[in-house]
Amino acid sequence: MFSKRILNILLILNLPSFIISAPLAICDGCDHLSLRSPSPQTPSLSDATCPNFGGTNEPLIDYNVVLKTDAANYDSIVKNHFEMLEKCLQRERHNVHELDFSSIKDNNNVIFDFSVKGMIAGYTTKFTKSFVENYLSKLNDVAIVNENKVIEDPFENEFVEQARLVRRAERSTAKMPNLDRIDQENYPLDLKYTYPDSAGAGVDVFVLDSGIFLDHEEFQGRQGKTVVEKTFCGNILADDNGHGTNVASIVGGKTLGVANNANIIGVKITGNVCPLNSQNIINGITYVMQQKANDPGRKIIINLSATSDDSAVGEAASKAVEAGIHFVVGAGNRNLDACGFYPGKVETVVTVAATKITPLPNQQDWITEFSNWGKCVTLFAPGGNVPIAGIGNPSEITSGSGTSLSAPHVSGAIALMLANGDLTPEQSKEELVRLATKDKIQGLDFRPTANLLLRVPSP
The missing domain is CATH 3.40.50.200 (Peptidase S8/S53 domain)
Structure with a gap:
């Protein structure tokens, strides 16, 4: 039987239906993710309310995410978090410092990884607002998650x-x-x-x-x-x-x-x-x-x-x-x-x-x-x-x-x-x-x- 936890994530993110029929192996290793200490208002992914985090018609929005790392945990945090994104959500991960952006034809399933080993870890990708507010922002390894907005008239009054x-x-x-x-x-x-x-x-x-x-x-x-x-x-x-x-x-x-x-x-x-x-x-x-x-x-x-x-x-x-x-x-x-x-x-x-x-x-x-x-x-x-x-x-x-x-x-x-x-x-x-x-x-x-x-x- 397909894992309820993984099904919930897929529903939240409005991923294509063909992914749901994939074998269980695509999400091996995803169990390491944990939410911050739950409260009555903070359900975990095993709860029946999870599908309500994001409806199938909810739009995907670009978010900038910075992970919470230090010298001791940098490698493990980066490995675990990106494994979730790649294996569980079937996203392609690209290092932006080496990427030719003209080669990307579909931004919806791409993780734009701006990490620099030992200095900063993070990425830009698309999620539903509900998923971010009710799950991603509550993960222990996430320091910042903000919507990626266009800066209107960045050189205003010049x-x-x-x-x-x-x-x-x-x-x-x-x-x-x-x-x-x-x-x-x-x-x-x-x-x-x-x-x-x-x-x-x-x-x-x-x-x-x-x-x-x-x-x-x-x-x-x-x-x-x-x-x-x-x-x-x-x-x-x-x-x-x-x-x-x-x-x-x-x-x-x-x-x-x-x-x-x-x-x-x-x-x-x-x-x-x-x-x-x-x-x-x-x-x-x-x-x-x-x-x-x-x-x-x-x-x-x-x-x-x-x-x-x-x-x-x-x-x-x-x-x-x-x-x-x-x-x-x-x-x-x-x-x-x-x-x-x-x-x-x-x-x-x-x-x-x-x-x-x-x-x-x-x-x-x-x-x-x-x-x-x-x-x-x-x-x-x-x-x-x-x-x-x-x-x-x-x-x-x-x-x-x-x-x-x-x-x-x-x-x-x-x-x-x-x-x-x-x-x-x-x-x-x-x-x-x-x-x-x-x-x-x-x-x-x-x-x-x-x-x-x-x-x-x-x-």
Whole structure:
């Protein structure tokens, strides 16, 4: 007789009827799963009420799941949980860090595994809401299970001005007040950008974004490499909305960049035909974690210019920092408390808000009208009318505004630090605070935030 427990799971998940006729052997080894301590309101799978957890017409929804692991139990937890998904539910498991997503034709029966051995264990797959609420979320080995949602307008209130700037043969700051501002404490600006000679050499900055327009002049003739290494979103060679190119040029562009010898490595997580969701942010973060696991000695920074309300994103960011990765994120552009968004609310992450420079003759630093703020903000960096590389042609220079453009200033600054010494993520964050220009930012009266403005290390 077919096991009642397995039949219940299959009914809950609305799996195809042909699976129900499969032999008992498909679920050997599933008995190791256990619910948290049951209560009168928490039936176990052996109860007659189990089929009510999910009706046959209940839709399947994408969920991000993070497992509860530590150094002692990592292997056993991962083995047991994925055996349940594969054997009992007949799902195909794929490692997202190696997967060509274009090869997947049916997402309904796929487990997108973003685990990095010893660091984080988890996956994205489809379940019914009832199954998640009444069973999966109550398993002892599940730490987080959240619906995988599309992030509506992830770069809200950001603005790119298409008017081109005059190119200079030399690295002049006359058209780059953002760089001029971050190497000195006080006004007036001295029309110079002074930085350590190493300029971030040997440091890898992973830009999790929309890709990079590699043919742009800003990425040609650099000591550091510029590549797009992985895509979770369509064509790896295309940056169809330009955002990733904008960000990358501030990190390390030849003339526009804070650290123009750093390696810039694109990881494509969004694009015009691929709306950003929390799954792809997690995939991008864990992909970088896998690179760190492959080579623990690499000096790695993650730059992320998007926010989410999914705590699984925050957990991935936290685990990345634990793995020794320096993590920088834009605070967001809604004029709200940055503590309401992940991964910015994660204490170990560097969360960056945006300032603008008022016009001559009385130049000052002001928080931008759009920037998020609050105690979760680590410091500010220029984010108003910042010169950036565009995607219109290989020489296009535009300007833009947003905390997306503030964050890469800080990623570049950390690259300058790491090129000249070994620092943990905790130490680089402390050094950012120590070096920062203090008490110069105006407009914080009703937005209580640490009054700290990025300053790069001296040569």
